[in-house]
Amino acid sequence: MPKTTIDDVAKLAGVSIKTVSRVVNREPNVRAATTARVSAAIATLNYRPNQSARSLASRRSYLIGLLYDDPSMYEIPSSGYVISMQQGVLKACKAANYDLLIHPCEYRDKHIGTEIRTLIEHSRLDGIVLAPPLSDMPGIIRAITKTDTPLVRLSPGGQTTHQLAVSTNDREICAEMTKYLASLGHRRIAFITGHPDHAAVVNRHLGYQDGLRESGLRSAKRLVVEGDNSFKSGERCGKRLLQSNSPPTAIFACNDDMAAGVLRVALQMGIDVPNELSVAGFDDVPLAQQTFPLLTTVKQPLEAMAEQAAIMLIDGITTKSATTGVQTIPATLVVRESTGPAPTQAE
Amino acid sequence: MPKTTIDDVAKLAGVSIKTVSRVVNREPNVRAATTARVSAAIATLNYRPNQSARSLASRRSYLIGLLYDDPSMYEIPSSGYVISMQQGVLKACKAANYDLLIHPCEYRDKHIGTEIRTLIEHSRLDGIVLAPPLSDMPGIIRAITKTDTPLVRLSPGGQTTHQLAVSTNDREICAEMTKYLASLGHRRIAFITGHPDHAAVVNRHLGYQDGLRESGLRSAKRLVVEGDNSFKSGERCGKRLLQSNSPPTAIFACNDDMAAGVLRVALQMGIDVPNELSVAGFDDVPLAQQTFPLLTTVKQPLEAMAEQAAIMLIDGITTKSATTGVQTIPATLVVRESTGPAPTQAE
DNA sequence: GTGAAAGCGCTAACAC
DNA sequence: GTGTTAGCGCTTTCAC
DSSP states (O other), X not given: OOOOOHHHHHHHHTSOXXXXXXXXXXXXXXXXXXXXXXXXXXXXXXXXXXXXXXXXXXXXXXXXXXXXXXXXXXXXXXXXXXXXXXXXXXXXXXXHTOEEEEEEEOTTOXXXXXXXXHHHHHHTOSEEEEOTTXXXXXXXXXXXXXXXXXXXXXSOOSOOTTSEEEEOOHHHHHHHHHHHHHHTTOSOEEEEEOOTTOHHHHXXXXXXXXXXXXXXXXXXXXXEEEOOSSHHHHHHHHHHHHXXXXXXXXXXXXXXXXXXXXXXXXXXXXXXXXXXXXXXXXXXXXXGGSSSSOOBEEEOOHHXXXXXXXXXXXXXXXXXXXXXXXXXXXXXXXXXSSOOOOOSTTO | OOOOOHHHHXXXXXXXXXXXXXXXXTOSOOOHHHHHHHHHHHHHHTOOOOHXXXXXXXTOOOEEEEEEEOGGGSSSOOOHHHHHHHHHHHHHHHHHXXXXXXXXXXXXXXXXXXXXXXXXXXXXXXXXXXXXXXXXOHHHHHHHHHTTOOEEEESOOSOOTTSEEEEOOHHXXXXXXXXXXXXXXXXXXXXXXXXTTOHHHHHHHHHHHHHHHHTTOOXXXXXXXXXXXXXXXXXXXXXXXXXXXXXXXXXXXXSHHHHHHHHHHHHHHTOOTTTTOEEEOSBOXXXXXXXXXXXXXXXXXXXXXXXXXXXXXXXXXXXXXXXXXXXXOOOEEEOOSSOOOXXXXXX
């Protein structure tokens, strides 16, 4: 069966192909009656515009790309984060009749710039959603903007004045979590920092310090250890903290994977969570509900953020206005089972 | 800067555009010297063929679709499985200069057939990789084959004579795992079945029965409970099994998410794994290395399977030969910490 | 409000 | 081996 084309529809509706095109693209200047006739023809013929032809003529691919750090680069890959982003972007794409092209990449690769440029030019991406920590890498951002491809960054750390971005209130919410832990009586609250390349997690560290200060606690260098956002690094950091003399009574890790690693180490060492140790994470990925005990964490609205990013992106593409702006979608505390009052004798 | 086209390259190389096209597409019948000249021109102009134009002229999109069960439909979504498949397919796509379009879908949706058909016609997918349990749904398979789109199924349960598919030795390896548990002295080995719609997990159940038989054990109905592959269902099933009178000393769940759920329940109930209870899973997703204790499981070569599927698919597309065949990539046992000798007094 | 004509950048079919 | 000629099915431009 030869696919039905715009000509078939035009013939059946008794109009020119241009009018069909107008209806399909919701352009103005078509009488309601005509629109109805065309729509009917489209329905009976089950017509679907050919994207390739559309793309060629309009110089748009109706494809947007989601670029993120390749999870398989880590010992134990984390997947919940990526899936959430994908879901969010997909939702926006579906609504706007765009398709999503995913592209995990190794950002440490020397030729990452060329790779991205090739991807964009080859696939004719209409826009790009850039996930952290890629969203903080000047080289990558430059490679994209040089091709004039619209770009939205997720959770960028630095300044975002002349670009599109969506982020959450990392700093404030981390201060809140820290204050919450302090309010439970904890005095030695440790912090596991994240990926040093990921600027948003730097803000989380700042929030931790804010929270400490506002609770009248002093920050101690030995209570802050550096992870890389991976589960394994959480285990390593947790072990180090818990084996020190005068270990913390609470550990706040700046993502869930690391917090889950801490939880595992505590279990292994026979430390009772939350009675002897409180543990908190950040993200609220599925893993936070698969640990024992269930993880207290910060619910980052990742899917909503990704969706919003894609909406802004597509909006900018269709209106051709180089929009600018930063949307912030607030995170919230989720208290589950891994946090509790500080142990009394441990002071 | 106006993008460079095939005409620019032809002019610079002093040949016709058709020759450039030949070089780009690695077609035969071009002299080596000519090829070299064209390649040089391509390099200096940094030419990249326009996919839209290519697609329109050749009726190929250079896009393949990966369809899978939408993980966000579950209480606690599982993501490791999906990410692995994506990785595998992406690898093959990269090698063949294809792009990947992901499409999670709710297979229970009444209009799933139309949705898939629209996707295929709209995006002009050149081929589809169908993940389980979609790969077992006649309605979905029919919707795809009706559009004449090449299709590869992952882990289909039923017969696959006239179609492409990649699977693993579910049944045999499950028999092996069961026998392994029996060899540890376990006599009451429970099994948590998976998604009833997913035929491959039915084979796992059969393998469990094989293993029991070959170990001289009788299968008991009360030792088999039905889950749906989700973590939560693993918790529910685990609780039910462990709270029964005369509980099993080993539980074999037919995927890791459910096994992890069992592990959590055991921890909650104060049951010592592996000393009082052995637990085994299937898949070897990242979660299997994030539990306490680490999960003994069956390592399913998911990424390799997905890659192989995509290779077969692309191969069939480029050679236009309606290939047929089923590849089987064997799984292996991974013994970690959650299994051990059966408790002595518990017999 | 609607339509005619001219491409978009490439590949297919065939000629040379 | 290489080139010529037609489209692929749309959108764009501009005329009416």
